[in-house]
Amino acid sequence: MIDSLRQTWQRLRAFFGKAPLDRDVDAEMASHLDFAIEENLQRGMTPEEARRQALIRFGGVMQAKEQHRETRGLPWVDVLMQDLRYSLRTLRKDRGFTLVAVLILALGIGANVAVFSVVNTILLRPLPFPQAQRLVWIAPPPQKCGLSCATYSADAYEEFKQQSHAYEDVTGYEAFTSPDNLRLTGHGEPQPVTGIEVIGNFFHVLGVEPERGRLFTMDESRGNARPVALLTYAYWKRQFAGDQTIVGESIDLNGKPVTVVGVLPESFDFGAVFSPGSKVDLFVPLNLDVERSWGNIVTMVGRMKPGVALGQAQAEANMVVPHLCWSVKYPQSCGSYAGRDGGMELRTLKDYVSGRLRRSLIVLWAAVGAILLIACVNLSNLLLARAASRSKEFAMRTALGATRGRIVRQLLIESLVLSTAGAVLGLGFAAAVVAWLAHQGSLALPLLSTLHVDGAAMGWTVLIAVTAAFLFGLMPGLRMASGQLQEALKDSGPGASSARRHERVRAVLVVSEVALACVLLVCAGLLMRSFLKVLDIDLGFQPDHAASIKVEYDDDAPTQEASALKRGAIFQQIISRVSALPGVEAAGFVDFLPLGRNRAWGTPVPKGKTFPEGALHGPLVYVVSPGYIRAMGMRLKGRDFAWSDGPKSERVVLINASAARVYWPGEDAVGRILVASGGDCRVVGVVDDIHADSVEGDPGWQIYYPITQQNPDDAQLVIRSSVAPASLAGSVLRTLRELNRNQPAAEFRPIGAIVQRANSPRQFFVLLVGCFAGLGLLLASLGIYGVISYSVTQQTKEIGIRMALGATAGRVQLGVIRRTLSLALIGIVAGGLVSLGLSRLIASLLFGTEPTDPTTFAAMTVLLALVAFVAGYLPARRASRIDPLVALRTN
């Protein structure tokens, strides 16, 4: 063992230090011969005879030296280096070919590495927490009443934590936080801040260590704890310029002093994991005692004990859930969670974060793999074209004694050199794409900010580069090495039969390329059509020409009623001032914007009617001001709220059409009484359904209360304008500041941007798959062009003869185009059939589009045929312009 290690080391040394060893062995062999000659002379031979005999006994000096070298060094590396040098020389000679090949490979490999990085980040790699596989997302199964039915009360949280034994610890955060929910003062103008309330042990459970200072304690989640905050790294850098002394300092949040106890590490990104596409500035402890009366607010995350399986935890949860109380003060609320469709569904946090993207990502991965395959087929084709011109070179090498294996190896090394160059360029390309993607904050994909080209991506690059080299290099290599020696060596170049065989192989390659491109195009087409359908969805409101801004207000008053009156007056004043601005058509307040967070309050019932158990569920609740319905561009039957619907007048509500149809089937809901939120409410209007929770999902039920009768959580001022909303940002903010000095410089967000963010994952995938399909189309057309163009060149003489015999230019052209189209058609038919099978696999990603959508199939195949036609037309035109005289004279 040691001896062979030692030998390997010596061989390596010998490999890198050839010259002195060669000199040494030369001297040694010379001295050997001298000894032999001397001995022969002593035996009485003549000097010539002595030398001759000595050389005979020695054997070949060159062979001995060669043997010596092979024994002491690394002969295969020597051969490899030789092949490598030769490859580089040939590729340098054929610059055009090398450039095209490397570019094609760079695109193929680059796209693959970029997509792999995304897949790896979102799907394959564990979440960026220690022992992340033990983290569990604890939530009820999906239901229709939005976030309120996806969360638990503070009491339920505490009981669950106490009664469960599967976890090291259970934590949670307040799920109803909207962006810019806090206001930072004392640093110039009031600044909007996004702060999330988390239970004291939140960071301990995730395993996040503070960059500076300390984390929260459990005591800070209870009673009258001193208000504290933890800053995210980015916010600390941005707002406080990385102030070293920030820990222990006090900052003013919503007018109250809060002590900064620490700064979180740069690697921790709450939004990336729990709320894709949003940023968080700081964290404050969620006060369980204060929130106890607020109902379902906590989203739970647990860390299982080592060795506990998800199934065990689920079994335990099924036992615990029936004992959970919504509020321990009301014994009748105990067990209410079990009624909600089985109560509790555990998933690993990883599955919660990225599970629903799995299929999209796999499709993306497959698409990009198809691109690489097309690129390889294209290169195979290019190499085969080159083979024709190099056949003489290889025939010569074979004649000089090169084995077939050696020639195949030589060609494979050329392929490897090409793919290595392509991989290096592609890696650069991928790194640029990945860096760009990582900074797309508005893209609602999880973990995107942690995206980077890592070791795994590098490994993947090497793997696909080598695989690609073998894919595109082996076949042309084998074909070239098997070329008929005699035929190739003959002066007239490759004979007709071998040329035709080459061409047949190339035709097969082109057909498969077209088929692959066809599959890609059809899939991209189906996704594109789905995306257009999604954009076409009637959301129930008009996102264009509308924008929203979060408004600060102070409705502190001794009684609920006084508070409502004060609030009404403030809102009415703001709306009248803002409506007076030029360009503003309508304005109104809402507490939760659609497609954002939402909540439900209990289950309203139409007065005097009974429904079977489970027929009704809680509609999503919105507290709005008069004017909001118009500002959002929603359609209303009946009347809007009025400022006169005050705290003392009759309680009124608006409901949406879906709810109305169930509450009063076949009747007009307007004017009826609904028992909601603890009292009789008159339905004054029915609003068309809006997509409140998701763009693509079922609109569900909604109920609207007036802000003068219910307490809103928040105030978003929505403005509809005749001009571009962005141009109003300045004047609206100025007006708000005039009315309230404390109004922070909150973001003026177009409603369209909210819709766009909701659609961004689909858009992202459509864009990428579309790009890949386009790339596939381009490569396939290049392939067609290459083959047809080459065959025209090969047949120049033949075409010349035919034209000399009277064939018209049009006829020649037609012949070439016919050949092109027949190749393309075979590919399209094959690709179409494969697509029919494969499109079923992406059915769940489609929206409003059948996987066999005839329009898409027709459009994509026609597109492909058209491109093929163009790719064939160029060489056809060249063929028709062949001058018979020139063609026949030159060989």
Next chain:
Amino acid sequence: MGESKLDLLQGTLDLMVLQTLAAMGAQHGYGIARRIEQVSGDEVLLNQGTIYASLVRLQQRGWISAKWGTSENNRKAKFYEITRRGRKQLADDAAYWQRLAGVMGRVLAMDKQGGDR
């Protein structure tokens, strides 16, 4: 050429070289080659040049050492000497060969009737 000479089995040359060096002490390549020829009674087919591949292999494994010196007739030559590890290796290899030769001898000596012995 008359009766053909014995082809050297893989690895046998290395053993011969080791044994020669063990028996003769420090020796140069030519000396080793001549000695092997003499001992074998010119029965092995040995191109003297091939001995150098064997020498470099043994040297790389650390079983022999080499240094340039001067021969008794005042000629510069590279002298090889067996190392301690080389001697141990030689003992192992020689034992192996003797066992193998013994077995081969017995196997080849058996006649038809004695086949089941």
